[in-house]
């Protein structure tokens with residue numbers, strides 16, 4: 001078990017933040033596995049910190065969170081990153097990858113949400129009108145592809161196309177574009 005796995009992910013994140021904000025005031029190696037240093041806290045206090053990379057839970061810190069307990073606090077993590085800058089760089093890359101992934105997932109989710117809201121907001125008739133108007137401008141080949149795309153969307157969002165069936169029952173037939181279900185298949 002390393003310092004980083006012994007600490008909570010929150011402590012690692014905050015410890016990295018302390019490291020990058022130069023909160024570690026001093027650091028010196030005591031022996032093969034132990035480092036000691038001083039780390040400034042969030043309210044201007046200074047904490048005495050010792051880390052033991054061979055026995056992470058034997059680390060000490062005078063902060064209220066860690067004092068007298070066998071936990072790895074953010075100050076120990078900050079001291080660890082100061083003693084091992086390569087580990088800090090590795091963690092930075094992990095954070096970056098995680099953020100990129102989160103952004104991608106977030107982007108996809110918001111795109112889907114937007115499609116949802118558009119499909120809900122546009123009255124069914126207007127949606128069909130738009131789709132049909134666009135459909136008629138396409139070449140026969142593109143029309144085929146467009147139909148397939150629409151069918152895919154319909155499969156995915158089937159209920160969106162069907163939800164409003166009840167409202168449509170009273171509508172007069174004949175006016176407007178044909179129901180998409182009549183020209184799509």
Ligand SMILES: [Zn+2]
Nearest residue numbers: 061063073075
């Ligand atoms: Zn601490």
